[in-house]
Amino acid sequence: MQRIVLLTLGWLAIVLGTLGIVLPLLPTTPFVLLAAWCFARSSPRFHHWLLWHSPFGRYIRHWQQHRAMPPGAKSRAIFLIIITFAISIALVHILWVRIMLLVMLGLLVVFMWRIPVVAETTDEHPPPR
Structure with missing residues (x-):
């Protein structure tokens, strides 16, 4: 179960x-x-x-x-987060929802910014099944 x-x-x-x-x-x-x-x-x-x-x-x-995140992934993630939140904020016409979205955006970007970035060591191969 x-x-x-x-x-x-x-x-x-x-x-x-x-x-x-x-x-x-x-x-x-x-x-x-x-x-x-x-x-x-x-x-x-x-x-x-x-x-x-x-x-x-x-x-x-x-x-x-x-x-940690691989190089490039953090910047792409933050960029996409900002773009999607910007679209949401532009589409919403209720002030308190816009403020809430801005606060959430700020918290999320700070959280993402704090995640370390570590370069990949070697390209691993899948283990046998």
């Missing part, structure tokens, strides 16, 4: 993380890391897929190895 719950939660996290790429208030990274955690405890097959064949794999492996 626990395996089914973790698999379901893992796939739900993948869906939400993927949606978070285009929706400004839905974060991608925490959901993808949650999916990696769930799959590591429930399905070696899906965990292997997530680490080595999904678009998120390189970043997850880098985070697991260094607890």
Whole structure:
């Protein structure tokens, strides 16, 4: 039963993380890391897929190895965060929502700015299945 719950939660996290790429208030990274955690405890097959064949794999492996972001990823992430929040702020006409979005943007950018950047050492190859 626990395996089914973790698999379901893992796939739900993948869906939400993927949606978070285009929706400004839905974060991608925490959901993808949650999916990696769930799959590591429930399905070696899906965990292997997530680490080595999904678009998120390189970043997850880098985070697991260094607890940091690869060069270039931080600046791209901050740029995309600012762009998506700017679009949201431009589309919203309620003052308190705009203020809330600005506060959230500020907190998120500060959080992202504090994450260390570590260069990749060598290009790893997937372990055998």
